[in-house]
Each structure stands twice: as C-alpha cells, then as structure tokens.
Amino acid sequence: MIINHPLLGPRDAAEFVYLGDAALLNRPDWQASDAAEQFYDYQYLRDNPAGDHRELWYHEQGDRSWLIVARNTLSHEITKVELARDVARARKQAHG
Amino acid sequence: MRYSALKILTEALTGNKGWQPVWREPEPKPAYDVIVIGGGGHGLATAYYLAKEHGITNVAVLEKGWIGSGNVGRNTTIIRSNYLLPGNEPFYELSLKLWEGLEQDFNYNAMISQRGILNLFHSDPQRDAYVRRGNAMRMAGADAVLLDADGVRKMYPFLDFDNARFPIKGGLAQPRGGTVRHDAVAWGYARGADSRGVDIIQNCEVTGFSIENGVCKGVETSRGAIKANKVAVCVAGSSGRVMATAGMRLPIESHVLQAFVSEGLKPVVDGVVTFGAGHFYVSQSDKGGLVFGGDIDGYNSYAQRGNLPVVEDVCESAMAIMPTIGRARLLRMWGGVMDMSMDGSPFIDKTQTDGLYFNGGWCYGGFKATPASGFCYAHLLANDAPHPVATELRLDRFKRGHMIDEKGAGAQPNLH
Ligand SMILES: Cc1cc2nc3c(=O)[nH]c(=O)nc-3n(C[C@H](O)[C@H](O)[C@H](O)COP(=O)(O)OP(=O)(O)OC[C@H]3O[C@@H](n4cnc5c(N)ncnc54)[C@H](O)[C@@H]3O)c2cc1C
Numbered sequence: 276m277i278i279n280h281p282l283l284g285p286r287d288a289a290e291f292v293y294l295g296d297a298a299l300l301n302r303p304d305w306q307a308s309d310a311a312e313q314f315y316d317y318q319y320l321r322d323n324p325a326g327d328h329r330e331l332w333y334h335e336q337g338d339r340s341w342l343i344v345a346r347n348t349l350s351h352e353i354t355k356v357e358l359a360r361d362v363a364r365a366r367k368q369a370h371g
Numbered sequence: 372m373r374y375s376a377l378k379i380l381t382e383a384l385t386g387n388k389g390w391q392p393v394w395r396e397p398e399p400k401p402a403y404d405v406i407v408i409g410g411g412g413h414g415l416a417t418a419y420y421l422a423k424e425h426g427i428t429n430v431a432v433l434e435k436g437w438i439g440s441g442n443v444g445r446n447t448t449i450i451r452s453n454y455l456l457p458g459n460e461p462f463y464e465l466s467l468k469l470w471e472g473l474e475q476d477f478n479y480n481a482m483i484s485q486r487g488i489l490n491l492f493h494s495d496p497q498r499d500a501y502v503r504r505g506n507a508m509r510m511a512g513a514d515a516v517l518l519d520a521d522g523v524r525k526m527y528p529f530l531d532f533d534n535a536r537f538p539i540k541g542g543l544a545q546p547r548g549g550t551v552r553h554d555a556v557a558w559g560y561a562r563g564a565d566s567r568g569v570d571i572i573q574n575c576e577v578t579g580f581s582i583e584n585g586v587c588k589g590v591e592t593s594r595g596a597i598k599a600n601k602v603a604v605c606v607a608g609s610s611g612r613v614m615a616t617a618g619m620r621l622p623i624e625s626h627v628l629q630a631f632v633s634e635g636l637k638p639v640v641d642g643v644v645t646f647g648a649g650h651f652y653v654s655q656s657d658k659g660g661l662v663f664g665g666d667i668d669g670y671n672s673y674a675q676r677g678n679l680p681v682v683e684d685v686c687e688s689a690m691a692i693m694p695t696i697g698r699a700r701l702l703r704m705w706g707g708v709m710d711m712s713m714d715g716s717p718f719i720d721k722t723q724t725d726g727l728y729f730n731g732g733w734c735y736g737g738f739k740a741t742p743a744s745g746f747c748y749a750h751l752l753a754n755d756a757p758h759p760v761a762t763e764l765r766l767d768r769f770k771r772g773h774m775i776d777e778k779g780a781g782a783q784p785n786l787h
Contacts, residue, residue: 276678289680293670293785295624318782319713319769320620323611325673348625348671351678 278344279356283337290336296321297329297343300363325349331359373478393558394565399572402598403431405752406590408577408613409606410434412443412553412738413730415560415571416745417605417752419477422567424746425753430569431599432561433592435576439557442607443738445675445707447630447662449643449654450739451488451548452513455504458763458775459716460511465760466743467513467547473742479559481552482657487642488548489518489526491692493537497647501543508545516544527644529695537648537691548643550654550662556741579616580727587617587726603728603752608673608708610731617727622713622769624784627672627706628664628735629681633699635659644692651688653696661699663689667709667735669785677706709735715787716775719747719757720766728752729766734787 276288303313325348332342341359346352372378372391382389405421407414410432421427432438450470452463474481492498505515519541520532532539561571572594579591580602589598606613608625636659645652653663665685668677682704689696712718712732717740719730730748733740747758757764763775769782780786 287680288670288678289683295671295783295785315770316620319622321611321622321624322615322620323624323671324615325609325612325625328671330671346670348673351672351674 276351276353278332278342278353280334280337280342281356281358282340283334286334286337288332290334291332291342292335294331294333297331297359298322299331300359327354374480393562394571397570397572399431399433399575399592399594399597400570402589403570404429404599405601405603406430406597406599407432407603407605408590409441409604409609410438410557410561410571410573411441411605411607412556412560412741413607413733413744413748414605415557415564416741417603417730417748418564418569418571419560419567420745420749421752422564422569424749427753428568430564431597432564432569432571433575433577433590433597434571434573435593437573438561438571439554442707442709443557443741444554445630445705446553446738447652447654447664448550448553448738449488449548449652450483450551451545451643452511452739453488453490453504453508453515453543453545453548455507455777456775458773459777460507460513461760462743462747462764463740464508464511464513465746466740469742469746470551470739471547473559477559477563479555479562481555481559483549483551485547485549486654487544487546488645489523489542489544489642490645491523491530491539491542491647493540493648495540498540505543514545514547516546518542518544526642527640529639530644530692531694534691537646539692550643551738553738560745577613582617582724582727585724587724599726601726601728601752603730603748605730605748607710607731607733607737610710610729612673614729617722617724619722621731622766623732624671624711625673626667626669626709626711626785627674627677628667628709629677629685629704629706630662630664631682631685631704632656632702633661633696634702636661636699639695646688646692649684649688649691651685651692653689653693660702661696667711667785673708675706675708709733711784711787713769713782713784714774714776715778715780715784717744717764718766719744719751719761719764721751721755722766
C-alpha cells in the first residue's frame with residue numbers, strides 16, 4: 276500500500292506504524308460520572324467495519340506525524356489522507 | 372458408512388463403485404433447536420459435539436460459501452498446547468488431548484502427526500521466560516522439554532546457531548505438538564455431524580438476526596428466514612460484520628495473516644520450528660513443501676490477501692535462522708482474515724441477547740483450538756453454563772479487568 280502523505284507525498288506503508296480506528300482520537304472525559312463505562316468502550320470495543328474505515332497511522336520512519344487515513348478494508352484502497360493534527364484542530368474550532 | 376481397511380480393499384476389488392457422498396445437501400427446515408452460523412472447523416466441531424455428546428441433533432450449520440472455505444482451509448495446521456496463563460492453558464491442553472483421539476472418534480483420517488514443536492530462544496531472559504512457560508504447561512498436564520543449544524543441534528543441525536544477532540541458545544520443545552491435514556478436519560467433523568442428523572447447509576449466508584424483546588428467535592439468510600431456539604455465531608474473521616447486524620460491538624479487529632509454501636523438497640524439517648527473535652515458523656508438509664508464516668500484516672482488513680512488507684519480513688526472519696531456505700523457491704502464498712481480540716485470547720460465551728451465543732477472537736491460533744472450541748461451545752449451548760476449562764473466555768473480561776494477555780501487549784490487536 277502507498278500512503279499519500281499530505282506533506283511528503285506518496286510513501287510506502289512499511290514506513291508507518293498502525294494504531295487503529297481514528298475514533299481513538301475521541302478520548303472520553305475522565306470526570307464524567309460514567310467515565311469507567313466510557314473508557315471501557317473507548318479502549319476495548321471496535322466498529323471493525325468491512326468497508327470504509329478511518330484509521331490512525333504514525334510515520335515512524337519519516338517525519339513522525341500522525342495521519343488519518345481513509346481506507347477500504349475490503350479492497351485496501353486509500354481514498355483520503357489528512358494530518359491528524361489538522362483534523363483535531365478543525366474539530367476544536369468547530370466546538371469552540 | 373464406516374471407513375476401514377477392509378472397506379478400502381472391498382472397494383478396490385469392486386471398482387470403487389460403493390463410495391457415497393460424505394454428507395447430504397439438505398434444504399433448510401423452517402426451524403431448528405440450534406443454528407450454528409459458520410461452517411469452519413469450529414462451527415462443524417460444535418455441531419458434531421452437540422449431536423454426539425449432548426444428543427442435540429435438530430441442528431443446522433449455515434455456511435455462506437462452502438464448508439472449509441474460511442480459515443480452517445487456509446491455516447498452517449500447527450497444533451500445540453504451549454500457553455502460559457491459567458485462563459488458556461487447560462483449554463488448549465484439552466484440545467490437544469481431543470486431537471490425539473480424534474481420528475478414532477470421528478472415523479476419518481485427518482493425518483494428525485505429532486511431530487513435535489520447538490520454540491527457539493536466543494538470550495538468557497528468553498530462556499527464563501520459556502522455563503516459566505514450560506513449568507506452567509506441565510502443571511496443566513501438558514508436556515514440555517527444555518533443550519540447550521546442543522540439544523537443538525541434534526534435532527536441527529542446519530540452523531544458524533552462531534548468527535551474530537540472534538544466536539540460538541536452546542529451545543522449548545513440546546513433543547506432542549505437530550500438524551494436521553486441515554481440510555480433513557472440516558470434512559471429518561461435517562461427516563460425523565451429518566451422520567447424526569445435523570443439516571449442513573452451504574451457500575446460505577446469514578444476513579441478520581430476528582431479535583424480539585431481547586430474545587433471539589432465529590436468523591435471516593440469503594435462503595429465507597429460519598427459526599431457532601438458540602443461535603450460535605462461529606464465523607471467525609467475519610465476527611465483527613455478523614455481530615454488527617445484531618447491534619453488538621466486539622473487542623475484536625479483523626486483520627489479514629499470510630502463509631507461504633515452497634516447492635516440494637526432500638525431507639529436511641521433520642517437526643515444527645519457531646524463531647524466537649522475530650515472528651517466523653516453519654514445518655514441512657507430507658508433499659515436501661515448506662509451510663511457513665510470520666506476523667499479521669497489522670492493519671484492519673477483510674481482504675483475504677496481504678501486502679509485500681510482511682512477505683519481506685517473513686523471508687528475512689527465515690534467513691536469520693535457516694539460511695538454507697534461501698535456495699527454495701516459493702510456490703504459493705495466500706491470506707486469511709483473523710479475528711484479533713484485544714488481549715490475544717478467544718471468547719466462548721453467551722451474549723446480552725438471550726438465545727444468542729458467540730464464539731470468536733481466535734486470532735492466528737484457532738486451528739489448534741478446533742476440537743476444544745467445538746466441545747466447550749456445545750457444552751455451553753447444551754447447559755447454558757461454561758465448560759470448566761473455558762470459564763475465563765468471557766466477553767466481559769475487559770470490563771472486569773481479567774484479560775488473558777499472553778504477550779502483555781495491551782489492547783493493541785496487531786501486536787498479539
Ligand atoms: C494463514 C493462516 C495461518 C494460520 N495458522 C494457524 C496455525 O498454524 N495454528 C493454529 O492453531 N491456527 C492457525 N490459524 C488460525 C485458524 O485458522 C483460525 O483461528 C480458525 O480456523 C478459525 O476458526 P474456524 O475454522 O471456525 O474459521 P473459518 O474456517 O474461517 O470459519 C468461519 C466460517 O464462517 C463463514 N461465515 C462468515 N460469515 C458468514 C455469514 N454471514 N453466514 C454464514 N457463514 C458465514 C465463513 O465463510 C467461514 O467458512 C491460521 C490462520 C491463517 C489465515
């Protein structure tokens with residue numbers, strides 16, 4: 276697989292380390308009254324879809340940035356690559 | 372029809388005209404006592420033991436393709452019970468004991484070959500870890516033998532003992548481990564279940580469940596709705612997809628694992644050998660091909676094929692312990708979809724929906740578990756209580772903090 280890095284261009288997937296579902300960016304609030312329940316969900320349960328999947332890849336043998344890669348788990352086709360940083364910032368702005 | 376030497380002889384003398392299909396091809400009935408979803412090794416073993424051990428024969432196995440088209444027909448056929456943790460080891464040892472009597476039990480030649488498995492170690496700490504594991508195995512009634520470098524040299528003189536990075540210091544052997552003809556396991560269980568009245572229904576994909584007021588009443592399939600008192604999911608790599616239709620998220624990710632076979636060679640590796648400093652294992656099939664594999668690719672996948680970086684990685688590991696392998700040519704390679712759980716251990720459990728049961732999370736090691744998985748799942752379905760060796764294989768163990776994490780890698784499925 277070739278991951279089209281937003282800053283560095285097309286890179287071999289072998290340069291990256293895979294973490295998993297991009298939902299891992301949404302860390303629950305540790306002060307919520309049901310925090311234990313929320314963290315169980317966050318840490319252990321997965322959607323694990325057959326089809327489109329947004330996932331976190333870390334460019335360990337490159338610029339050490341975290342990317343969000345939209346990839347199809349049935350065909351391995353990659354449709355979109357963003358810097359995780361940009362996605363998190365945009366979300367923060369949207370939520371004020 | 373029982374197979375025997377006499378039967379082969381009589382058939383040979385009468386033009387082999389008396390052989391019959393090994394199982395029927397029935398139409399689905401409107402309702403069953405138990406529906407097993409998935410005609411892999413585990414699903415067929417479950418149906419077999421339901422009928423044989425518990426007398427529950429009004430059972431259907433629903434398979435979306437043909438039986439054996441999943442991982443049971445794609446694995447590298449290694450059986451062993453060399454686990455460490457108390458939640459796992461007695462279960463895998465029961466499995467190995469069942470393997471030892473299986474061919475007589477289901478009257479089918481599964482070519483079970485206890486040729487032994489040897490896990491190499493390359494450093495002192497690794498030796499200590501293997502001593503501990505060997506002791507844990509023996510405490511659960513399994514066999515384990517610690518070998519020093521000379522002991523290993525006697526068995527496999529061609530290994531690269533003085534490799535600069537990964538010198539071989541010894542190994543932990545389990546002489547009762549070995550290999551099995553994987554397809555024959557599916558066929559043998561299918562035949563045994565069918566002859567006891569179980570309907571094996573191929574080309575029948577389960578597309579949903581009928582759940583009313585928290586109770587599962589049956590399944591929707593590509594061949595219509597079928598009712599059942601109990602529905603037992605057993606779909607390995609497809610676990611996430613299938614359980615999503617019942618509204619359940621699982622502590623599982625699907626990943627692809629590749630395997631490789633070389634051209635046929637003269638006998639060279641007579642047991643199973645695993646590398647301790649990377650992920651690589653090898654055995655030799657009865658046809659002469661070296662059968663080997665390594666790590667999963669490491670990203671979510673439902674494609675039954677992998678990518679080149681792992682191919683390179685596996686070949687590098689192979690060269691590090693067994694340089695002779697570099698002269699062998701690769702004949703074929705393939706992939707299978709693994710149900711990787713959050714702690715690397717499986718589940719055999721009820722779900723929150725009454726009448727709906729789940730078996731999965733087998734990672735890359737579920738072939739060896741086939742007999743015990745079927746045995747314990749049948750026990751759970753018949754008694755609504757877990758079998759004594761499977762009491763830890765529960766879906767809620769993460770919530771309770773009772774993970775069975777052999778590697779200590781944490782909730783990171785691609786590291787198990
Ligand atoms: C390359 C490779 C090497 C391996 N090596 C080893 C090894 O050396 N030792 C070992 O112990 N394990 C090994 N494994 C793991 C082992 O093969 C699996 O853990 C085990 O086979 C899984 O159980 P099963 O046989 O029931 O799965 P499967 O054979 O995959 O059965 C599941 C079945 O469910 C069916 N199904 C899926 N969805 C539906 C649906 N909606 N409706 C109806 N049917 C459905 C599938 O078609 C499939 O036939 C390996 C796996 C792979 C891929």
